[in-house]
Amino acid sequence: xxxxxxxxxxxxxxxxxAALKETRPYSPCRAACPVNTDVQAYVGFIAQGRYTDAFExxxxxxxxxxxxxxxCHHPCEQSCRRxxxxxxxxxxxxxxxxxEKSSEYRRNKRRLVEKTKGKSIGVIGSGPAGLxxxxxxxxxxxxxxxxxxxxxxxxxxxxAIPPYRLPREALKEDIDDVxxxxxxxxxxxxxxxxxxxKEIIANHDAVLLAVGLSSSRSLNIPGVEGPxxxxxxxxxxxxxxxxxxxxxxxxLVIGGGNVAMDVARSARRLGVAxxxxxxxxxxxxxxAWKWEVDEAVEEGITISHRWGPxxxxxxxxxxxxxxxxxxxxxxxxxxxxxxxxxxxxTKLLEADTIIITIGQMANVxxxxxxxxxxxxxxxVAWDPKTQMSxxxxxxxxxxxxxxxxxxxxxxxxxHKSAMAIHLYLQGEQIEDHLPSYEKEKIPQMxxxxxxxxxxxxxxxxxxxxxxxxxxxxASFEFSYDxxxxxxxxxxxxxxxxxxxxxxNKCMACLTCQRVCPYGAPVVTSYSEIRPEFCQACxxxxxxxxxxxxxxxxxxxxxxxxxMKEIVGPLDASRSEPLVVAFLCSHHLGVLGYRLxxxxxxxxxxxxxxxxxxxxxxxxxxxxxxxAVVQCAGGSCKYKGIxxxxxxRVERARQLVAMLGMGAGRVELLTADSSDGKSYATVCNxxxxxxxxxxxxxx
Amino acid sequence: MIIGSQKPIDEIWGMVxxxxxxxxxxxxxxxxxxxxxxEKEAETIATLLRMRASQEGKEMTVDFSSVMRHxxxxxxxPVMDDLKKYDLILSxxxxxxxxxxxxxxxxxxxxxGINTSFYGAVESPGDFxxxxxxxxxxxxxxxxxxxxxxxxxKTLMNGPCGGTNKGKCEVSKDIDCAWYLIxxxxxxxxxxxxxxxxxxxxxxxxxxDGGPRRVSLEHIRAYExxxxxxxxxxxxxx
Ligand SMILES: Cc1cc2nc3c(=O)[nH]c(=O)nc-3n(C[C@H](O)[C@H](O)[C@H](O)COP(=O)(O)OP(=O)(O)OC[C@H]3O[C@@H](n4cnc5c(N)ncnc54)[C@H](O)[C@@H]3O)c2cc1C
Ligand code: SF4
Ligand code: SF4
Ligand code: SF4
Numbered sequence: 018x019x020x021x022x023x024x025x026x027x028x029x030x031x032x033x034x035a036a037l038k039e040t041r042p043y044s045p046c047r048a049a050c051p052v053n054t055d056v057q058a059y060v061g062f063i064a065q066g067r068y069t070d071a072f073e074x075x076x077x078x079x080x081x082x083x084x085x086x087x088x089c090h091h092p093c094e095q096s097c098r099r100x101x102x103x104x105x106x107x108x109x110x111x112x113x114x115x116x117e118k119s120s121e122y123r124r125n126k127r128r129l130v131e132k133t134k135g136k137s138i139g140v141i142g143s144g145p146a147g148l149x150x151x152x153x154x155x156x157x158x159x160x161x162x163x164x165x166x167x168x169x170x171x172x173x174x175x176x177a178i179p180p181y182r183l184p185r186e187a188l189k190e191d192i193d194d195v196x197x198x199x200x201x202x203x204x205x206x207x208x209x210x211x212x213x214x215k216e217i218i219a220n221h222d223a224v225l226l227a228v229g230l231s232s233s234r235s236l237n238i239p240g241v242e243g244p245x246x247x248x249x250x251x252x253x254x255x256x257x258x259x260x261x262x263x264x265x266x267x268x269l270v271i272g273g274g275n276v277a278m279d280v281a282r283s284a285r286r287l288g289v290a291x292x293x294x295x296x297x298x299x300x301x302x303x304x305a306w307k308w309e310v311d312e313a314v315e316e317g318i319t320i321s322h323r324w325g326p327x328x329x330x331x332x333x334x335x336x337x338x339x340x341x342x343x344x345x346x347x348x349x350x351x352x353x354x355x356x357x358x359x360x361x362x363t364k365l366l367e368a369d370t371i372i373i374t375i376g377q378m379a380n381v382x383x384x385x386x387x388x389x390x391x392x393x394x395x396x397v398a399w400d401p402k403t404q405m406s407x408x409x410x411x412x413x414x415x416x417x418x419x420x421x422x423x424x425x426x427x428x429x430x431x432h433k434s435a436m437a438i439h440l441y442l443q444g445e446q447i448e449d450h451l452p453s454y455e456k457e458k459i460p461q462m463x464x465x466x467x468x469x470x471x472x473x474x475x476x477x478x479x480x481x482x483x484x485x486x487x488x489x490x491a492s493f494e495f496s497y498d499x500x501x502x503x504x505x506x507x508x509x510x511x512x513x514x515x516x517x518x519x520x521n522k523c524m525a526c527l528t529c530q531r532v533c534p535y536g537a538p539v540v541t542s543y544s545e546i547r548p549e550f551c552q553a554c555x556x557x558x559x560x561x562x563x564x565x566x567x568x569x570x571x572x573x574x575x576x577x578x579x580m581k582e583i584v585g586p587l588d589a590s591r592s593e594p595l596v597v598a599f600l601c602s603h604h605l606g607v608l609g610y611r612l613x614x615x616x617x618x619x620x621x622x623x624x625x626x627x628x629x630x631x632x633x634x635x636x637x638x639x640x641x642x643x644a645v646v647q648c649a650g651g652s653c654k655y656k657g658i659x660x661x662x663x664x665r666v667e668r669a670r671q672l673v674a675m676l677g678m679g680a681g682r683v684e685l686l687t688a689d690s691s692d693g694k695s696y697a698t699v700c701n702x703x704x705x706x707x708x709x710x711x712x713x714x715x
Numbered sequence: 716m717i718i719g720s721q722k723p724i725d726e727i728w729g730m731v732x733x734x735x736x737x738x739x740x741x742x743x744x745x746x747x748x749x750x751x752x753x754e755k756e757a758e759t760i761a762t763l764l765r766m767r768a769s770q771e772g773k774e775m776t777v778d779f780s781s782v783m784r785h786x787x788x789x790x791x792x793p794v795m796d797d798l799k800k801y802d803l804i805l806s807x808x809x810x811x812x813x814x815x816x817x818x819x820x821x822x823x824x825x826x827x828g829i830n831t832s833f834y835g836a837v838e839s840p841g842d843f844x845x846x847x848x849x850x851x852x853x854x855x856x857x858x859x860x861x862x863x864x865x866x867x868x869k870t871l872m873n874g875p876c877g878g879t880n881k882g883k884c885e886v887s888k889d890i891d892c893a894w895y896l897i898x899x900x901x902x903x904x905x906x907x908x909x910x911x912x913x914x915x916x917x918x919x920x921x922x923x924d925g926g927p928r929r930v931s932l933e934h935i936r937a938y939e940x941x942x943x944x945x946x947x948x949x950x951x952x953x
Contacts, residue, residue: 524783526748531840562753563743563781630755633762637769672759675724676766 044513046093048458051429064506065602072119080152083187086113104475114502127197133158139221144172146415147227149431155198166207177253209383230377240329245336249374265369272374338367404437476505514570515551522565529557534657554655559628594641594707632669642707652690718835719751734803741781742808752807754781785812851921859900866893
């Protein structure tokens with residue numbers, strides 16, 4: 018029953034709005050992310066220079082955040098709604114930028130979590146699935162022990178993905194977060210060799226198998242046995258652990274997937290000038306990401322398409338080359354993998370070393386004779402609805418059961434398993450209570466909305482030139498600098514972060530429908546805001562006479578409710594006017610401009626969100642002058658904002674004048690967004706005018 | 716709908732200055748649509764009053780809140796306990812809402828935060844125009860759908876008068892002559908000859924001179940009264 022926010026927040030409007038925000042369909046980027054990272058939220062924070070807030074959004078769902086910031090296959094980008102305007106947002110590089118910017122904050126946050134649950138869990142395997150589960154279980158207050166056969170934690174991230182793509186410092190940040198919670202780590206500990214599964218089961222209240230796919234598949238062709246023929250994973254492990262294998266002068270990599278790319282590019286970095294790849298698929302059919310292929314080719318790696326391996330030719334013991342046969346078709350008419358060959362066309366591809374990279378499989382020999390059943394094809398039997406294996410209390414997670422995929426998908430699986438274990442240990446039902454990441458997403462933008470969006474090409478990412486990067490395993494991709502990152506973040510349309518209407522407060526006045534530049538609201542007996550149209554500009558909320566509109570991405574009352582703190586203590590002996598300036602946080606960040614000391618800034622994602630009541634509140638809290646600073650120069654990412662905001666400022670001026678304070682205490686200023694200094698200049702000039710009006714009495 | 720308009724802050728201050736705990740209570744229907752008294756405006760008035768109080772050096776709490784309508788009890792009864800925490804309610808509903816609420820708040824006064832202007836339409840956003848006077852005896856079928864009671868400066872029943880001037884009223888050149896509009900409209904409708912019939916003097920008993928008007932719907936009241944009797948006999952109160 019009060020205008021003050023604390024009360025309002027307890028009120029039913031706030032609850033209704035919170036529920037509305039919860040049920041709003043996700044932005045496509047968020048829906049596409051296997052752990053539903055709220056991309057628009059953190060990119061929005063980046064655009065405002067709020068890096069630690071961005072970190073919190075990212076880390077809240079993703080324990081392998083730094084890893085993903087380097088190597089995620091970013092399905093978010095592939096589904097970005099900006100694709101229909103120009104190019105997708107550079108989500109992954111922005112994540113990297115935000116994490117690097119907040120690394121100190123992150124390190125200072127690491128804390129031991131108290132073990133409150135009195136139960137212990139053994140997690141086997143420390144890849145993304147295991148690590149994520151450990152993270153969640155530690156947060157819930159369980160005692161957790163990780164068993165890992167490698168000398169370091171991280172699974173494939175540590176043992177297979179080459180460091181030129183994933184610098185180990187990034188991985189370390191993620192692992193340190195988890196271990197700091199107070200987790201027992203047993204590395205160099207292989208189940209089945211150093212300790213039996215039985216013992217682990219006996220030592221813990223629940224066990225998680227997150228052992229991934231740690232064996233490489235080989236080929237059943239003549240000559241394959243013997244020196245000079247390597248398998249991908251052992252080779253990559255050698256690379257990862259700095260055991261430099263001798264490869265000779267020419268390396269041939271069999272396979273056309275991403276792992277094959279890593280193998281070939283690693284061989285190149287081991288000093289082999291002549292690296293060739295051979296795969297069944299044509300360039301278009303190749304399963305590797307196009308960018309990986311392009312980068313490999315830049316590095317001088319050649320690819321023979323549509324050839325199948327027939328036999329390894331040797332001279333004595335030594336490998337001479339690979340005899341290959343022409344592929345006539347890779348997929349059958351139903352799109353199933355079913356290669357056919359023309360045996361009349363064969364040739365010899367010369368090589369000193371051949372590396373077979375045709376897929377991975379689980380190595381679950383240690384489960385033999387245990388309570389955990391394995392089918393004849395070597396797959397662990399499990400129930401996806403409970404994440405449990407055939408043995409009670411033994412759960413499974415990650416690629417060992419889902420098959421090959423991405424690191425972040427394995428992390429999602431880890432979240433599910435952690436929840437399953439928690440429910441199991443609390444004696445609660447697991448089925449139907451596991452998190453689901455299958456979410457409804459908002460549709461693509463309608464054509465008339467696309468037309469209203471400025472074309473702004475994606476900010477390029479700098480790479481080391483191929484000649485330099487081939488010489489070492491150092492990371493070859495540069496991070497965005499701040500200016501570029503902020504520009505890129507500013508391209509995000511904030512999909513799904515837009516307006517929602519509290520039906521109980523809407524009186525169908527049509528105002529929102531009339532003001533929206535994108536035609537999002539449709540008012541019948543109440544207003545419904547169509548999320549596919551809404552650009553989250555925020556223009557409508559301050560116009561709604563019933564205060565029925567809120568925004569998914571921010572609290573519309575926040576500015577008013579925190580104005581006292583923004584203004585700060587009032588100094589009766591001040592010699593300069595206290596000015597409150599509302600200005601675009603994006604340009605504040607991009608231009609990094611400094612404003613005069615006497616100006617209290619209220620960064621807003623756009624002046625469109627400034628409410629008459631925000632302005633009045635600033636005056637109430639003691640401001641001598643209040644400025645709303647618009648960005649000129651066509652840099653605003655929204656259309657049709659200016660006139661509305663001007664009208665609000667005019668209204669606030671009239672109201673202030675009614676109180677006898679002089680309309681001049683409130684002004685609309687315009688700064689040139691291509692000139693950072695102009696923001697300070699217009700604020701300074703305004704301060705001068707306020708001095709003429711006089712300081713307000715305290 | 717009912718159109719309201721804002722009162723000068725000085726006038727409101729005059730009303731509230733001797734109170735200590737004031738609630739600006741918005742009404743989120745008609746007067747919200749015309750941007751006079753919805754929750755947003757209630758917040759604005761509350762802020763202005765706090766500022767005024769501080770200018771005058773007065774200790775005063777001013778909060779705001781709103782409900783959908785002040786003219787039906789179901790909307791405000793649930794928050795009655797909260798309303799009673801204040802020593803003045805400044806309602807930004809139309810006069811109907813102020814009257815209605817005031818009858819039900821016991822010892823707490825309810826004052827008008829806005830002026831109730833007229834019944835009107837939204838000609839275009841932010842532009843409201845009076846089109847009906849609520850006279851209680853509608854004759855729009857005789858006048859081409861244009862109300863001479865509300866729109867003719869002299870409420871003539873047989874017009875236009877001699878003051879009509881190129882479509883404007885003699886009272887002001889900014890006022891359209893309602894009878895000019897009526898004639899033009901009826902020409903279009905092909906019913907001009909109806910105007911030849913002289914309308915008798917109006918029976919004003921349905922309008923402003925018989926005390927407050929009331930409309931009672933038999934079919935609804937019959938049932939409601941029974942229910943009310945039942946609760947009364949069960950010791951409940953109306
Ligand atoms: C070369 C390569 C490149 C890749 N590149 C990318 C990429 O760019 N982007 C991306 O998203 N994904 C990539 N992936 C996929 C990603 O690494 C996997 O999806 C992910 O690691 C699977 O996680 P997991 O936890 O299920 O298993 P893993 O990461 O395989 O972890 C399983 C762990 O269990 C341990 N383990 C197994 N058996 C035992 C045992 N008996 N005792 C003790 N410990 C045991 C293993 O040592 C390993 O550490 C790549 C994979 C490979 C191989
Ligand atoms: S524009 Fe932003 S919010 Fe929209 S899909 Fe792309 S990254 Fe997500
Ligand atoms: S502006 Fe507010 S009250 Fe009016 S239709 Fe939109 S949501 Fe409803
Ligand atoms: S005005 Fe802006 S925030 Fe409101 S519905 Fe339209 S696009 Fe969305």
